[in-house]
Structures are given as C-alpha cells and as structure tokens.
Amino acid sequence: MNTTSTNAPRQGFLALELDGDGAHPAAWRKARHTPAELLDGTRVRATVLAAESAGFHVATFADGSLPAASSDAGGRDIPGRLNALQRAAFAGPVTGSIVLVPEVDTVYTEPFHISTQLASLDYVSGGRAGWLVAASDKVADAAAVGRSHVSGEGLGREAADSVEVSRRLWDSWEDDAVIRDVATGRYIDVDQLHYVDFESTVDFESAAGAGYSVKGPSIIPRPLQGQLPVLVPAGLLNADQLSAGAADALLVSAPTPELLAGEAAEARAAAPGAAIIAELDVVLDSRGQSAAGRLAELDAYTPWQSSRARFVGSAAELTGLLASVLETADGVRLHPAVLDVDLEELAQLVLPALRRRGLLATPQPGSTFRDLLGLQRPASRYAAATISASSAADH
Amino acid sequence: MTDTHIGNGFVPSGQLQLGVFFQGVNSGTVWKSAESGSQTDFESFRRIAQTAERGLFAAFFLGEGLRLREHLGRPHALDVAGRPDAQTMLAALASVTSSIGLVATQNTTYNDPADLAHRLASLDLLSGGRAAWNVVTTDNAWTGANFRRGGYLDHADRYVHAEAFVTTAKRIWDSWADGAIASSPAAAAWAAPGSARPVHHEGKHYTVDYVPRLPRSAQYRPVLFQAGDSPEGRDFAARQADVIFSAHPKLDDALGFRRDIVQRTVNAGRGANDVKIMPASEFILAATPEEALEKKNWVRSLQIGPEQAVAYLEQFWGRELQEFDPDGPLPEIDPVVEETSETRGSGFHGAKAKQLADQWRAEAKDKGLSIRQFVSARTSRGDSSFTGSYTEVADRLAEYARTGAVDGFNISPWLIPTGLDDIVNHLVPELQERGVYPTGYAGSTLRENLGLATPVRQPDSVGVEV
Ligand SMILES: Cc1cc2nc3c(=O)[nH]c(=O)nc-3n(C[C@H](O)[C@H](O)[C@H](O)COP(=O)(O)O)c2cc1C
Numbered sequence: 001m002n003t004t005s006t007n008a009p010r011q012g013f014l015a016l017e018l019d020g021d022g023a024h025p026a027a028w029r030k031a032r033h034t035p036a037e038l039l040d041g042t043r044v045r046a047t048v049l050a051a052e053s054a055g056f057h058v059a060t061f062a063d064g065s066l067p068a069a070s071s072d073a074g075g076r077d078i079p080g081r082l083n084a085l086q087r088a089a090f091a092g093p094v095t096g097s098i099v100l101v102p103e104v105d106t107v108y109t110e111p112f113h114i115s116t117q118l119a120s121l122d123y124v125s126g127g128r129a130g131w132l133v134a135a136s137d138k139v140a141d142a143a144a145v146g147r148s149h150v151s152g153e154g155l156g157r158e159a160a161d162s163v164e165v166s167r168r169l170w171d172s173w174e175d176d177a178v179i180r181d182v183a184t185g186r187y188i189d190v191d192q193l194h195y196v197d198f199e200s201t202v203d204f205e206s207a208a209g210a211g212y213s214v215k216g217p218s219i220i221p222r223p224l225q226g227q228l229p230v231l232v233p234a235g236l237l238n239a240d241q242l243s244a245g246a247a248d249a250l251l252v253s254a255p256t257p258e259l260l261a262g263e264a265a266e267a268r269a270a271a272p273g274a275a276i277i278a279e280l281d282v283v284l285d286s287r288g289q290s291a292a293g294r295l296a297e298l299d300a301y302t303p304w305q306s307s308r309a310r311f312v313g314s315a316a317e318l319t320g321l322l323a324s325v326l327e328t329a330d331g332v333r334l335h336p337a338v339l340d341v342d343l344e345e346l347a348q349l350v351l352p353a354l355r356r357r358g359l360l361a362t363p364q365p366g367s368t369f370r371d372l373l374g375l376q377r378p379a380s381r382y383a384a385a386t387i388s389a390s391s392a393a394d395h
Numbered sequence: 396m397t398d399t400h401i402g403n404g405f406v407p408s409g410q411l412q413l414g415v416f417f418q419g420v421n422s423g424t425v426w427k428s429a430e431s432g433s434q435t436d437f438e439s440f441r442r443i444a445q446t447a448e449r450g451l452f453a454a455f456f457l458g459e460g461l462r463l464r465e466h467l468g469r470p471h472a473l474d475v476a477g478r479p480d481a482q483t484m485l486a487a488l489a490s491v492t493s494s495i496g497l498v499a500t501q502n503t504t505y506n507d508p509a510d511l512a513h514r515l516a517s518l519d520l521l522s523g524g525r526a527a528w529n530v531v532t533t534d535n536a537w538t539g540a541n542f543r544r545g546g547y548l549d550h551a552d553r554y555v556h557a558e559a560f561v562t563t564a565k566r567i568w569d570s571w572a573d574g575a576i577a578s579s580p581a582a583a584a585w586a587a588p589g590s591a592r593p594v595h596h597e598g599k600h601y602t603v604d605y606v607p608r609l610p611r612s613a614q615y616r617p618v619l620f621q622a623g624d625s626p627e628g629r630d631f632a633a634r635q636a637d638v639i640f641s642a643h644p645k646l647d648d649a650l651g652f653r654r655d656i657v658q659r660t661v662n663a664g665r666g667a668n669d670v671k672i673m674p675a676s677e678f679i680l681a682a683t684p685e686e687a688l689e690k691k692n693w694v695r696s697l698q699i700g701p702e703q704a705v706a707y708l709e710q711f712w713g714r715e716l717q718e719f720d721p722d723g724p725l726p727e728i729d730p731v732v733e734e735t736s737e738t739r740g741s742g743f744h745g746a747k748a749k750q751l752a753d754q755w756r757a758e759a760k761d762k763g764l765s766i767r768q769f770v771s772a773r774t775s776r777g778d779s780s781f782t783g784s785y786t787e788v789a790d791r792l793a794e795y796a797r798t799g800a801v802d803g804f805n806i807s808p809w810l811i812p813t814g815l816d817d818i819v820n821h822l823v824p825e826l827q828e829r830g831v832y833p834t835g836y837a838g839s840t841l842r843e844n845l846g847l848a849t850p851v852r853q854p855d856s857v858g859v860e861v
Contacts, residue, residue: 028585035577035585039609041489041521068591068606076584079591080571080608083517086486090521093437093491109510112461112541113480120479124437124487144509146602173477182427185702186472193463193470215540217463217470221435221477 011361012326013372014351015058015101015277015333016051018044018087022342023281023335025077026301030294032340039080041090047339048091052098054347055355057363057372060132060333061087063103065140077302085117092125097363099372101130101231106162107155108136108145112214115166122223127368130229131166132251135159135236153238160241161200163230165214168196170227171380172217193217194382226377229369231277234267242271248373249275251333257309257321264329275330275373281310283337284318284345298337308335315349319357322350326359330373399650399798405657405667407799411792411831412845413823414454414498414673414805415447415815419478420464422774423677425697425809426475432812434475437487442812444488447495450819451833453844454496454527455488456640456805457481461505462538466706467715473703482514489522496841497522498620500529503557505542508596509605512564515617516609524613524840528564529620529640532557532628548600554627556600561619561635562853563596563603568616569852570594570607614840615850620673633659636670637847640805644674644779646791649800671802671845678806679782680817691782694809695771704770711751721767725752725759785817789825796831802845 021027021038028035037043051059063084067075084102091100100121104114122129135155136142142149150158177192196216232247250271254263260278268276281304283291291312298304311318325332336342354360361372370377401407417440418424425431433439444455459481464471481499489497497518501511511528519526532553536546548556575590577583596603621632622640632639633656643652649672657667679694681687699707701721709716713731730748759769781788795801808814826832837844 029580031580034579035582039520041523044521045490065606065608068593075588078585079606080586080610082520082609083514085483086514086517086521089483089486090490092487093441108507110505110507110542113506116480117483120483123435123479124484126437140604140606143602143604145507146604178477180426185427185700187426187474188470188472188476190469190472210543212543212545213540214542215462219460219463219477220479 009358013057013331016056017060017335018047019062022338024298024304024337026298027338030338044087055351058099061102097365099128099369101132103132103134105134105136106159108141111162111165115169119220119223127224130369132231163246165198169218173222174380174383225368225370251277253279254309257311261328277331278329279308281308281335283312285314319353403657403661403667411796412453412803416456416805416807418807422474422698424475427697439812446815450823454498456498459500494836496525498527502531502533503560508563512567519612519617527618554631565853566594567607571610614842618841633663638671641674644676673803673805676804677780684784687783699771704767707770722765725756785821793829793831
C-alpha cells in the first residue's frame with residue numbers, strides 16, 4: 001500500500017482503542033471526569049472527536065463482558081460497557097474522516113443480526129466502517145445466552161463461519177439492485193438479489209455448538225463499501241480459513257515492543273494479502289511525570305495484565321519505535337493506559353512528529369476504510385457468477 | 396353521536412402526541428415520485444428525524460422485518476424493500492438529535508434476552524434516556540430460516556415467550572442499584588461492591604445467566620411499546636407495556652379499542668391511564684379540502700400501480716395472474732390452495748386462500764370495483780388515513796384529544812425525506828392553537844415527554860416459566 005515512489009518512506013496508519021477510560025484497569029482513577037460520566041453519549045463523542053482531531057485514522061471500540069462489581073477479583077474497576085457497535089454508530093454522523101471499527105463477537109451472536117448491523121454502520125458512517133472479529137472463550141458469555149461453551153478450534157470455526165455468512169449477505173444485493181424503474185413498476189431487480197444458503201461448518205452433533213443455516217438475502221442493500229474490511233486477531237483463524245479470504249487485516253501481538261516488527265513480518269508471510277496491524281500498549285511521560293512513575297501508581301491500585309507489547313517512556317522514544325514498526329506493519333493500534341492523559345501526549349507530540357517524517361497516510365475526508373487499506377471495492381460474488389454464467393451461455 | 400364514555404376511571408388527557416414511523420418496506424411509501432429520495436441513505440433518516448424534532452414529535456420509530464418479503468418464491472420486486480438495523484440507525488440518530496424518542500421494533504423470537512436488553516440499555520444511555528422498544532412477536536418459520544434457532548416457536552407460545560422475555564429484560568435493566576457508581580475517582584471502587592445483581596432465568600425455550608453491564612438511564616429503563624392486536628397481545632400489553640402501537644385510528648374504533656385496553660389494564664392491576672395508545676396513521680394534507688383530495692388520488696395512484704394491484708392478488712392466489720386486466724374484475728380462476736405460506740411472508744400467514752378469494756370476488760362485484768380499485772381500497776389503509784385541509788384535520792384530531800380515544804398518532808410519511816414538512820409546518824401549529832399539542836418538550840427523556848410514571852423496580856425473585 002502507498003508505495004508510490006521507491007524513495008518516499010512507507011506510509012502507515014494509526015488506530016486508537018477507545019474503550020472505557022483507557023486500557024489500564026485503574027485508568028478511571030486518573031480520568032478527568034467523574035466515574036458516572038463514563039457511560040454516555042457525551043463521553044463517546046468527546047473521545048472519538050479527540051482521536052479524529054489528533055489525526056488517528058481508525059478508532060476501535062472494545063466489547064464484551066467485564067469483571068462484575070460484585071465479584072472480588074477486579075471488582076474495584078469499571079464493570080460496565082456500552083455496546084461497541086452502537087458507540088461506533090453514534091460516532092458516525094459526528095465524525096468526518098476517522099474509520100470506526102467495533103469489536104463484535106462471533107460465537108454467541110446471531111450472524112444475520114451482525115451482518116445487518118455492520119452494513120448499517122457502513123451507511124451511517126459514509127463507508128468508514130470495519131469489523132474487529134472477536135471469538136469469546138468466556139463461559140459467562142455462553143451462559144448469558146444459554147448455549148454450550150465453545151473453546152479451542154471451535155472458536156476459529158465459529159468466527160470463520162460468521163464472517164462468511166456476513167460476507168455472503170453483504171453480497172446478496174448486487175450494487176445496482178435498487179432500480180426504481182417507474183416504467184415497469186419495479187423498485188428492485190430481483191435478478192440482482194441472491195439467497196446465500198449458508199450451512200455452518202460446525203458439526204451438528206459436536207460439542208462446539210449446534211450447526212445452523214442462513215437463507216438470506218440480506219434485509220439491507222449492499223453496504224457502501226461493498227464489503228466491510230474485516231480485522232482478525234492473528235492466531236484465531238487457521239491457514240485454510242485465512243486463505244479463503246476471511247481476513248482483510250491481521251492484528252499482531254508480541255511479548256515486547258522490540259519483537260513487534262518480527263511478528264509483523266511473520267504474519268505477512270502467513271497472510272500475504274492481509275494488512276498487518278501491530279498491537280501496542282502505551283504509557284507516556286506526561287506533565288512532568290514519568291511514564292514509569294505513572295504506571296507504578298496505576299499498578300498499585302490494580303496490576304495491568306495484558307498480552308500486548310507495552311511501551312513505557314517518552315513521546316520521542318515512542319515516535320522512534322512506531323517509525324520502525326511501520327517499516328514492517330501497515331498500521332499500529334495503540335492502547336493508551338489512560339485516554340485523557342496519554343491521548344493528549346499522542347496528539348501533541350507523537351503524531352505530529354510522525355507526520356513531519358512523512359510516515360503517516362493523510363486522512364482524506366470522504367474516503368472509505370477500504371481506501372485507507374488500499375483495497376479495491378469488490379464486485380458482488382453473485383454478480384460475478386451471473387456474468388460468467390451468462391457469458392458461458394453465449395458461447 | 397359517538398358514545399365517548401370510557402369508564403373504569405379513565406380520564407382523557409386532552410392532549411395528543413405525534414410519532415413518526417419511518418417505513419422501510421411495503422407500498423405505503425411512494426418511490427415513483429420525482430421528489431422521493433433514498434430509503435437507505437443516512438441523510439434521509441437525519442432529515443426526517445430532525446424535522447420531527449422541530450415539530451416536537453415524541454418519537455421516531457423504525458420497524459423490523461428479518462426476512463425479505465417474497466412473491467411467488469422470489470423477493471418481492473414492486474415495493475420499497477431493504478432497511479437498516481433499527482438500533483444501529485437509532486444510535487446514529489441519537490448523536491444528531493437531542494429530544495426525540497428513539498423506538499426500535501425488535502421481535503422476541505429471534506433475539507437473545509441478554510443481548511437485546513444490553514443493546515437497548517446502551518441505546519438508552521447513549522441517547523440520554525430516549526430509547527424505546529416496540530415489542531413484536533414474529534414467529535413464522537420463514538423468518539427463522541435466517542437464524543440459528545430456525546422456526547422453533549409454536550404460534551400459541553409466542554406471547555408466553557414474549558412475556559418471559561420482557562420480564563427478563565426488565566430485570567436486567569433494574570439490576571444495578573441506583574447510585575451504584577462512585578461520584579469521584581478517589582473512591583475505593585468504581586461501583587459499590589454487590590451493586591450489580593446477576594440475572595438468572597431458566598425456562599422452556601432458553602436459559603439466561605447474566606451479569607448486566609449497565610446502570611439505569613435518565614429514564615430508568617427503555618420505554619416499552621407493543622404492537623399486536625390479538626386478545627393475547629392486548630393482555631400482554633396491558634400487563635407489560637407503556638404504549639400500544641395500535642391499528643385502530645378511526646374514531647369509533649379507537650374509542651372501542653381504548654375501552655377494551657382500559658378494561659384489560661385495570662384487570663391487570665394497573666391504573667386506567669397507565670397504557671398510552673398511538674395508532675398507525677397516514678396524513679394527506681393541503682391548504683384546501685379539494686387540493687387534499689386531489690393529492691390523495693395522486694398518492695394512491697403511485698402507491699398501488701397496475702403491477703402492484705395484480706401482484707397483490709398473486710400473493711393470495713399463489714400463482715401468476717399477469718393475463719388479468721388490472722382495470723377489470725377480480726380473477727375467476729381459483730387460488731393454488733396448497734399451504735405455501737412458508738415462502739409468502741407474514742402477510743399471508745394463516746389465511747385460507749380459496750375462502751378469501753370467494754369473499755373478495757363477492758365484495759368487489761358488490762361494490763363494482765376493478766382489481767386496482769379493490770386492492771387500493773384494501774391496502775391504502777383508508778382507515779388509518781387522514782385527508783383534508785390543515786384546519787379540518789386539526790379539528791378532527793382535537794376530537795380525539797377531547798374524548799381520549801388515543802394519546803397520539805404514529806405517522807407513516809408517504810414521502811421520504813420531505814414527507815413530514817407540511818405536518819410540522821402547518822398541522823402542528825393548528826393543533827397547538829387548539830391547545831391539544833405540546834408547545835415544548837416536557838423534559839429530556841422519552842418517559843417524561845410521554846408523561847409516563849417512573850417504573851417500579853422488578854423484584855429479584857420473579858420466576859417466570861418459559
Ligand atoms: C401497528 C403495528 C405495527 C407492527 N409492526 C411490526 C414490525 O415492524 N415488525 C414485525 O415483525 N411485526 C410488526 N407487527 C406485528 C405484530 O408484532 C404481531 O406479530 C402481529 O400483529 C400478530 O400478532 P397479533 O396476533 O397479536 O396481532 C406490527 C403490528 C401492528 C398492529
């Protein structure tokens with residue numbers, strides 16, 4: 001992507017995770033608002049607008065259950081969360097260029113609902129929507145919907161199936177299916193609508209969960225982008241599922257920041273077509289307080305356990321690290337320890353420095369997530385089938 | 396003279412409210428006019444919602460259909476089809492509106508209670524206490540083909556199921572103690588320990604074991620609308636709902652429906668005025684009665700063209716009827732009688748084809764109606780339509796307010812996105828002059844704006860069988 005000239009530096013993009021008060025579980029203690037002000041639209045609007053004006057290309061929204069206030073482990077921190085897809089939708093009309101990517105679980109949700117909701121998000125954001133695929137392995141999530149618990153390989157299968165259903169449903173209305181032909185009285189051209197007839201790959205008898213089928217077509221016309229970009233954590237899908245085209249981007253994690261570039265290169269080899277996004281936790285020096293000091297203070301409340309690489313240091317050091325990671329990855333997703341604090345440093349120091357060095361793609365108002373990823377807008381798979389079938393018949 | 400006495404302690408409020416029902420599908424919305432815009436662009440939704448808010452409408456409604464309507468085994472081609480997910484669209488509208496209620500129609504058969512309740516609570520918090528759920532009970536196997544569960548629910552079970560679903564949802568919304576969240580970052584814990592009550596439900600159709608993730612909103616919990624007209628549906632509404640989205644807008648009929656609902660509400664142990672009623676309606680208005688009538692004929696000709704008229708009969712005949720003249724009599728040939736409702740959509744569900752055809756032929760012959768005239772009369776929701784000059788219609792509506800026949804109307808605009816303009820610009824001021832319409836929003840939440848009481852917390856011990 002963006003390889004216009006061999007001398008120009010490679011340009012990448014930055015994503016920001018916007019959940020709660022930040023990625024650190026004790027972040028709420030350092031937030032610049034009261035706890036009660038967290039779970040509402042005002043907060044969603046403020047954070048996504050701050051991310052957009054800082055120059056972030058993508059905002060992601062975490063979802064799923066959090067430790068309950070009533071349980072002891074972690075019970076001191078935020079136990080609540082608004083639905084991620086709705087937060088993204090709420091942000092759609094008030095933002096102009098930032099891409100909005102909610103996390104949506106694939107194991108305990110209805111694929112038909114997910115597909116319609118994500119297509120709708122694409123409409124309300126003007127083609128700036130994506131999907132961060134999650135596959136919950138929590139027993140509590142299974143219990144919430146009264147299904148048997150899925151684990152191990154079953155998670156990848158559920159995720160791959162759910163992505164495939166959505167992709168088929170998004171294609172089930174060809175682009176020009178709404179014809180509004182007054183002469184014949186037809187609003188839609190039925191030849192451009194298609195049943196998806198999906199059968200899940202999960203064995204109907206297996207412990208991983210019951211199999212299912214989805215008939216289609218979708219109840220909403222094709223999304224503006226045709227297909228929303230699908231982001232998948234590396235390791236969730238196997239090689240076959242990846243080569244079947246389930247993922248447009250892979251999220252890559254490493255134990256330390258130094259190891260990220262290597263992991264990114266490895267993931268690119270495994271999925272040559274997919275964009276690579278490196279995951280990074282971030283704690284920055286701020287207002288005369290060292291990052292290490294800030295982290296120690298937060299950890300004294302609740303220790304921060306995260307599987308992601310963690311950067312703790314100055315804005316200048318982070319700029320250097322990001323520059324080197326962006327040589328191998330297409331983008332980096334940052335998880336700031338405390339949004340109110342770290343986002344300020346990122347906006348004032350880190351992003352401007354990266355921009356000066358020509359390392360960041362310029363956000364284009366009116367462009368889509370696919371544009372950012374350098375992906376063409378694909379034709380519907382069913383349109384392709386119709387064309388090849390009719391041209392075959394011609395010969 | 397209409398007997399307007401409702402009885403049972405019911406007191407008319409003397410006021411009306413308006414809601415707007417943005418229709419995604421069917422023939423009510425005219426798409427053939429040069430003025431008609433996109434049914435899916437966000438701008439259409441924004442335009443309608445913001446116009447409604449300028450007109451102090453209580454609510455913006457979205458319907459739901461989880462499978463495309465079909466015709467003779469293929470998707471139906473002639474009417475508006477395709478619409479966004481209700482809650483996703485309403486979440487987006489929440490950020491560009493500030494007072495109007497946001498009502499999502501969502502069925503109880505193809506959703507999981509924990510998931511649906513969580514998403515509605517999210518919408519409620521995002522919108523500052525403006526969310527509502529219009530509870531519907533779609534149960535056809537045909538819709539089930541798009542879901543994991545398939546068509547698993549018996550017709551007779553749907554309200555039993557719906558009631559357990561709604562009770563579980565209410566317990567989820569009531570699960571966080573008031574004031575549970577700390578008022579300062581210096582507190583020992585973000586939420587007081589033990590302040591979120593887990594919700595367990597074990598029943599015939601599903602099991603829920605869930606720790607709710609959200610506190611109560613400014614309006615405590617989403618407002619509940621109900622749409623469904625059977626005796627079971629009415630009893631369900633009388634026990635559970637705040638507002639009924641009814642199909643009874645004609646004055647006599649509306650008064651009868653009100654009497655029935657008041658009776659059922661009182662029987663359920665609630666107050667006579669506790670359940671509001673807002674029928675589905677359509678307005679065709681102009682400066683003079685003559686112009687309005689002319690406009691009505693034009694709207695009808697665009698709603699039901701010759702192709703729609705024949706196709707409408709084809710749904711029930713189960714066969715092609717292209718050879719019949721839309722301006723001639725109803726077809727003498729008989730319907731295909733086999734039970735094909737699986738592919739014909741919910742409009743047909745349960746109807747007896749041959750019996751219906753005989754009845755319709757007799758009726759059309761009696762009244763001297765052509766196919767087109769007959770179908771137009773059946774589908775134009777003539778009953779739900781108010782046609783006339785602004786002052787004339789305002790006078791008629793004032794009578795509804797005086798008698799308490801309804802609490803308001805839920806308007807389906809026949810034109811998108813400008814279809815509310817004349818209502819807001821001309822009808823609303825007439826209603827305000829008559830003192831039957833609000834001159835400002837009563838509060839910031841939908842519950843306040845509808846004049847509904849703060850709900851009482853559901854006891855934890857409720858055990859409902861399903
Ligand atoms: C005014 C009105 C609007 C309705 N809107 C919807 C809708 O948008 N989606 C849906 O699935 N069902 C809708 N319904 C159908 C009802 O939920 C219900 O399934 C149907 O009326 C049959 O139930 P009943 O036998 O109690 O009338 C609507 C019903 C009424 C009266």
